[in-house]
Amino acid sequence: MTGYDAMAQTYADLFVDAFSSPLEQAAVDAFACHVRAGALGGRVVDVGCGVGHVAAHLVATGLAVTAVDPSDGMLAQARRAHPELSFTSDDASLRTVDLASAAGVLARFSLIHVPPDRVRAVLSDWASRLRPSSVVLLAGQSTDEPGVAAFDHAVAPAWRWHPDTIADALADAGFTELWRTVSRPAEGFHRFPEFHVCAERRA
Ligand SMILES: C[S@@+](CC[C@H](N)C(=O)[O-])C[C@H]1O[C@@H](n2cnc3c(N)ncnc32)[C@H](O)[C@@H]1O
Numbered sequence: 001m002t003g004y005d006a007m008a009q010t011y012a013d014l015f016v017d018a019f020s021s022p023l024e025q026a027a028v029d030a031f032a033c034h035v036r037a038g039a040l041g042g043r044v045v046d047v048g049c050g051v052g053h054v055a056a057h058l059v060a061t062g063l064a065v066t067a068v069d070p071s072d073g074m075l076a077q078a079r080r081a082h083p084e085l086s087f088t089s090d091d092a093s094l095r096t097v098d099l100a101s102a103a104g105v106l107a108r109f110s111l112i113h114v115p116p117d118r119v120r121a122v123l124s125d126w127a128s129r130l131r132p133s134s135v136v137l138l139a140g141q142s143t144d145e146p147g148v149a150a151f152d153h154a155v156a157p158a159w160r161w162h163p164d165t166i167a168d169a170l171a172d173a174g175f176t177e178l179w180r181t182v183s184r185p186a187e188g189f190h191r192f193p194e195f196h197v198c199a200e201r202r203a
Contacts, residue, residue, distance in 0.1 A: 001018065002070065002071050002073075003064065003069035003155040003156040004069075004070075004073060004074050004154065004155055005072055005073035005074070006072045007072050007073070007154075007155050008071065008073030008077045008201070009052070009074065009077070010027075011051060011072075011074070012051045012077040012081070013051065014105060015050075015051065017054035018055070018056070018057045019054075019057075019078070020096070021047075021183060022113060023181060023183050024139070024183075025057075025195075027137065027139065027181055027196040027198070028054060028057065028058070028106070028108075028115070028178070029061065030198065031106060031137040031192065031198055032044075032058060032061045032063055032145075033137045034160050034178065034200075035060065035063060035103045035104040035166075036061075036063070036102070036196065038103055038133055038134075038135065038192065039133070040102075040103035040104075040131055040176070041103050042063045042064055042102070042103060042159070043061065043063070043065070043066065043101060043102050044058060044062040044063050044064070044065055044066070044102060044103060044104040044106060045065070045066045045068065045094065045097055045099070045102050045105045045106065046058065046065055046066070046067040046068070046093055046104060046106050046107075046108075047068060047094065047106065047110050047175070048068070048069055048070075048091075048092065048107060048108070048109070048110020048111070048113070049067035049069050049074075049078060049087065049110075050074050050077075050078065050109075050110075051074060051077040051078050051081055051173065052067060052078030052079075052081055052082045052087060053068070054081075054106070054108060054158070055067040055078070055082070055085055055087075056082045056085060057133070058106070058107045059085060060181075065085070065118065066086075066088065066097055066102070066174060067085060067087045067088070067091035068087070068088045068089070068091070068094065068097065069087065069089070069090075069098065069110075070088075070089065070123050071090040072089065074089075074198075075087075075089060075158040082103075083095060085144040086112070088123055092107065092110065092111060092114050092118075092119075092122045093122065093125070094126070094129075097150045098195075099126060099129035099130050099134075100129060100130070101133060102130065102134060103134055103135065104134055104136065104137070105126060105130070105134070105135075105136045105137075105166075106136075106137045107137070107138050107139070108131075108137075108138075108139040108140075108142050109139055109140055109141075110140060111140060111149060112118060112140040112141060112158045112159055112160070113153075113156050113157065113158050114142065114159075115159070116148045116159055116161075116190045118161075118180050119169060120169050120172065120173065121170055123136075123169055123170060124172075124173040124174065126172075127173045127174035127175060127201055129203075130201045131172065131201065132142060132201050132202065132203040133200055133201060133203070134200070134201040135178070135193035135198065135199070135200055135201075136170065136198070136199050136200075136201070137196060137197070137198045138166060138170070138195075138197050138199075139194065139195065139196045139197075139198070140159040140160065140161055140166070140195060141158070141161075141190075141191075141192040141193070141194055142160055142161060142163055142182060142193040142194055142195040143160045143161065143192070143193075144162070144190060144193065145162060146162045146164060146165060147162055147165055148160065148162070148165060151192070160192055161195065162195060163180055163182055163195040166195060166197055167180065167197050167199075170197060171199075174201060174202050175199035175201055175202065176199060176200050176202050177197060177198070177199045178199055178200055179194060179198050180195060180197045180198070180199075181196045182194070182195050183194065183196075
């Protein structure tokens, strides 16, 4: 059992809404707009989909979503809340997913749980399997100092990335940055700044 299995009910009770701020929703909606404006179809992958509310939001915007998570507890919550959607057991390696037919990949606050060296390998692997112009949106807790720093996440080992560092990792893997946001949520709810970085698979 993972930390998320044990915390799944608590997580579902705490995070009733898909987004904690208007900017979070705007970033996901901008990602969805990029995908819809492209020529690769409308299927995206939600990596570490948790309780499934962002996958449900993306479906409501007209996209088809392949939603995966390694936690059986989180998948059970997602299936209970969204019985009309399909959720699959998988992790960031996306072994069960045909990325060649996807137009985008979204990973919100899930790659934070993947060790930094492994994140770079994961991004390179995604790039090698995605078609040119596929869109990726990554979100996570940020640092103000360059590099990556482990932090005491309540559920599982986790790392914060400086926005330049995660953007460099995307560039090294084969993606061109389209845009980024850095938010500074109110103290007491979110402890750290948070990044969203959107990038496109290079031709
Ligand atoms: C903080 S929750 C975020 C859930 C969802 N993406 C959202 O935005 O609400 C982190 C999720 O990442 C998942 N996770 C943990 N390790 C992972 C990994 N190696 N690959 C993919 N997802 C992972 C957890 O099971 C959990 O559901």
